[in-house]
Amino acid sequence: MSKKEGANKNIKSRAPTESDVAKVAGVSQSAVSRAFTPGASVAQSTREKILHAARSIGYQPNLLARSLATRRSNIIALAISNLENPFYAQVVKELSEQLAETGRHILLFTTNAEEDENQALEQALSYQVDALVMAASKASIELTMQCQKAGVPIVQINRETRLPGISTVWGENQRAGELVAAFLHASKHEEYAFVAGTKDSTISQMRQKGFIEYLSSVGKKDVKIVYGDYTFETAAIVARQLLEVEKRPDAIFCASDYMAFAVIDVATREFGLDVPNDLSVIGVDNVPESAHSAYDLTTFSQPAGSLVQEAIIIIDKMIADPGRRAIRCEVAGDLIVRGSAKRPKTGFVNNVTNKIWLP
Amino acid sequence: MSKKEGANKNIKSRAPTESDVAKVAGVSQSAVSRAFTPGASVAQSTREKILHAARSIGYQPNLLARSLATRRSNIIALAISNLENPFYAQVVKELSEQLAETGRHILLFTTNAEEDENQALEQALSYQVDALVMAASKASIELTMQCQKAGVPIVQINRETRLPGISTVWGENQRAGELVAAFLHASKHEEYAFVAGTKDSTISQMRQKGFIEYLSSVGKKDVKIVYGDYTFETAAIVARQLLEVEKRPDAIFCASDYMAFAVIDVATREFGLDVPNDLSVIGVDNVPESAHSAYDLTTFSQPAGSLVQEAIIIIDKMIADPGRRAIRCEVAGDLIVRGSAKRPKTGFVNNVTNKIWLP
Numbered sequence: 001m002s003k004k005e006g007a008n009k010n011i012k013s014r015a016p017t018e019s020d021v022a023k024v025a026g027v028s029q030s031a032v033s034r035a036f037t038p039g040a041s042v043a044q045s046t047r048e049k050i051l052h053a054a055r056s057i058g059y060q061p062n063l064l065a066r067s068l069a070t071r072r073s074n075i076i077a078l079a080i081s082n083l084e085n086p087f088y089a090q091v092v093k094e095l096s097e098q099l100a101e102t103g104r105h106i107l108l109f110t111t112n113a114e115e116d117e118n119q120a121l122e123q124a125l126s127y128q129v130d131a132l133v134m135a136a137s138k139a140s141i142e143l144t145m146q147c148q149k150a151g152v153p154i155v156q157i158n159r160e161t162r163l164p165g166i167s168t169v170w171g172e173n174q175r176a177g178e179l180v181a182a183f184l185h186a187s188k189h190e191e192y193a194f195v196a197g198t199k200d201s202t203i204s205q206m207r208q209k210g211f212i213e214y215l216s217s218v219g220k221k222d223v224k225i226v227y228g229d230y231t232f233e234t235a236a237i238v239a240r241q242l243l244e245v246e247k248r249p250d251a252i253f254c255a256s257d258y259m260a261f262a263v264i265d266v267a268t269r270e271f272g273l274d275v276p277n278d279l280s281v282i283g284v285d286n287v288p289e290s291a292h293s294a295y296d297l298t299t300f301s302q303p304a305g306s307l308v309q310e311a312i313i314i315i316d317k318m319i320a321d322p323g324r325r326a327i328r329c330e331v332a333g334d335l336i337v338r339g340s341a342k343r344p345k346t347g348f349v350n351n352v353t354n355k356i357w358l359p
Numbered sequence: 360m361s362k363k364e365g366a367n368k369n370i371k372s373r374a375p376t377e378s379d380v381a382k383v384a385g386v387s388q389s390a391v392s393r394a395f396t397p398g399a400s401v402a403q404s405t406r407e408k409i410l411h412a413a414r415s416i417g418y419q420p421n422l423l424a425r426s427l428a429t430r431r432s433n434i435i436a437l438a439i440s441n442l443e444n445p446f447y448a449q450v451v452k453e454l455s456e457q458l459a460e461t462g463r464h465i466l467l468f469t470t471n472a473e474e475d476e477n478q479a480l481e482q483a484l485s486y487q488v489d490a491l492v493m494a495a496s497k498a499s500i501e502l503t504m505q506c507q508k509a510g511v512p513i514v515q516i517n518r519e520t521r522l523p524g525i526s527t528v529w530g531e532n533q534r535a536g537e538l539v540a541a542f543l544h545a546s547k548h549e550e551y552a553f554v555a556g557t558k559d560s561t562i563s564q565m566r567q568k569g570f571i572e573y574l575s576s577v578g579k580k581d582v583k584i585v586y587g588d589y590t591f592e593t594a595a596i597v598a599r600q601l602l603e604v605e606k607r608p609d610a611i612f613c614a615s616d617y618m619a620f621a622v623i624d625v626a627t628r629e630f631g632l633d634v635p636n637d638l639s640v641i642g643v644d645n646v647p648e649s650a651h652s653a654y655d656l657t658t659f660s661q662p663a664g665s666l667v668q669e670a671i672i673i674i675d676k677m678i679a680d681p682g683r684r685a686i687r688c689e690v691a692g693d694l695i696v697r698g699s700a701k702r703p704k705t706g707f708v709n710n711v712t713n714k715i716w717l718p
Contacts, residue, residue, distance in 0.1 A: 036485075055501070055505060057508075058505065058508025058509050060484045060485045060487075060509050075466070075486075078467075083448050083449075083451060083452040084445070084448065084449070084452070084647060086443070086445065086448070089442050089443065089445070089448040089451075090442075090443070092442060092448075092451065092467070092469075093442040093443070093469055096467050096468070096469040097469055100468075100469070100479065103482070105466055105467060105468065105482070105483075105486075106466070106467040107434065107464055107465070107466050107467075108437075108451070108455050108464060108465040108466075108467050109455070109459075109464065110451075110452055110455040110456055110459070120459065123462070123464070124464075125419045126395075126419050127434075127464075128419075142414070145414075146414055146417065149414075149416075149417025150417050150419050232647070232651070261651065261653065262651075264653065265651050265652040265653050266652075268652075268653075269652035269653075269655075270652075288443060288591070289648075292591070292620065292621075292624050293624040293625075293627070293628035293629075294620065294623065294624050294627075294628075294653040294654060295653060296628075
């Protein structure tokens with residue numbers, strides 16, 4: 001029996017260690033350690049020999065043990081709800097892919113009620129995550145304080161809140177409302193409605209504010225507000241309520257593309273309306289589905305990739321300098337013009353991928 | 360200064376421990392330990408006192424340290440691609456919610472190319488995950504062997520492969536193809552086409568097999584096969600190729616709902632066809648969007664919640680008995696009848712939520 005086979009045999013009864021790999025590969029234990037540390041220096045041929053030896057005996061570097069030593073787990077907790085909304089599926093995908101570039105991964109917490117969420121997030125903290133990203137989801141003050149005590153930075157994506165110590169990345173919510181109102185007013189609509197998200201959604205409130213204030217400034221003070229709760233089902237219900245009255249709106253702005261899809265479905269299939277000739281519908285987000293010709297939705301874009309990118313920059317700044325103040329960051333969007341709303345005569349510009357409205 | 364305040368003050372300079380919490384709460388350290396162990400016995404009033412003390416000093420139980428001791432992390436790695444397909448967004452949501460019921464969470468790996476994936480999964484193993492779930496994603500033989508050596512069970516969702524040691528959960532793929540063919544043949548179609556997924560997708564192959572074999576048995580041997588690669592964009596391209604020839608199909612079966620949406624978009628918007636009068640389109644999955652009236656898609660269901668439920672049962676069996684053989688499990692679906700395909704005269708049954716076809 002060769003020396004290697006002997007080493008192989010002795011370690012079969014317990015989990016293999018770095019030292020076992022070193023024996024099988026015929027290298028030092030520190031070489032094995034370096035081979036499994038991202039960025040550490042070790043010759044390519046040595047690394048291959050070590051990886052081969054590790055595989056042959058079933059050795060796995062224990063990142064948990066390393067996390068305990070370094071207090072860095074390279075795990076980022078993501079608390080998210082509304083995964084059925086394609087915008088949040090995009091956020092998950094973007095965050096996962098962008099974090100993977102630096103060897104980090106998402107520990108996922110899907111949440112519904114606020115209570116569940118705080119419990120889930122307490123669990124996240126106990127995994128020694130490096131940071132907490134919250135999307136379509138809200139933190140209690142208590143939880144926030146707990147994270148600050150534990151030195152774990154929190155970044156919210158897509159909420160305009162100003163809780164102490166919480167960094168946030170959001171889109172141009174108020175401008176979205178203003179620009180959509182200007183677009184609809186320039187294309188001569190008469191009766192306006194806004195399908196809001198949930199009542200406590202800050203981004204929905206800001207979109208509504210921009211929409212209402214612009215319309216009010218041009219003399220349209222009678223805008224109907226209904227709550228679609230960000231779900232397809234509730235948006236369909238409130239769309240029916242809006243459309244079944246005699247003096248129905250000819251322009252509906254929705255706080256998300258996903259709700260706009262429900263409004264278009266109800267208007268065309270149940271009320272036989274032509275979009276946009278009888279009814280203009282505009283959303284927010286620019287999810288991939290909004291470009292599908294079944295909806296062909298005019299929408300104010302909220303680029304998930306850019307929001308995630310800014311969130312990661314903030315996380316890295318907060319980790320590098322834990323004493324840093326919370327950072328708030330707005331990512332610009334565009335009013336992307338497609339076929340679901342009547343168009344003004346002027347103001348169009350072609351950017352790289354889309355026709356946008358810039359009056 | 361009270362005793363509690365003194366305890367509070369002394370521990371400010373380092374991370375608080377169980378013993379610090381015990382001092383502040385005025386209980387034993389073992390009570391603190393029990394309070395943070397799911398299912399362990401401790402009086403509710405004591406637990407509350409301990410949780411309050413823990414929060415006041417910023418203590419977090421260290422699940423990583425506990426994982427090292429117990430060799431159970433309560434983390435399940437999920438490797439997934441195609442998150443833009445709502446079926447896989449559903450799988451993520453279901454897996455996350457169902458695992459949360461037993462205090463477990465997903466460590467997410469979104470993958471594209473095969474190479475990336477193996478690298479990502481090696482990293483997953485080093486986090487001492489309890490199991491690996493793979494959805495829309497494939498493992499190499501090498502990786503499989505590595506997981507087996509490390510004692511980490513792998514479960515594939517939605518792949519009909521028979522790799523040694525890998526458990527799998529899939530839908531009724533061949534029956535889906537057969538039943539869709541029977542439905543389309545009974546409603547008197549003439550020219551058939553199949554929009555497959557990727558060339559190496561086993562589930563697409565099984566759906567194709569069922570579809571082609573049934574049609575062949577009734578004398579329809581000339582079925583066009585094109586590859587939509589499971590993406591919206593490629594499905595739209597191959598739909599154009601199918602529809603621009605003179606003798607175009609009047610029945611198209613797609614290996615996923617998501618590709619069927621692309622086919623409907625192209626057929627109605629670009630070719631001015633009426634669905635279903637000029638063209639019947641049927642998908643597989645029954646994603647929530649297929650019920651939206653913009654698509655109103657007839658589809659063979661593949662219930663994400665049930666697939667995930669079976670996957671978790673398998674994981675638990677494999678963890679309880681590591682010597683256990685791989686388990687393969689098929690979850691039944693139904694042909695759900697909506698408006699995107701011409702219907703046969705008979706064979707309809709109403710189940711709880713849908714009209715289904717059971718000839």
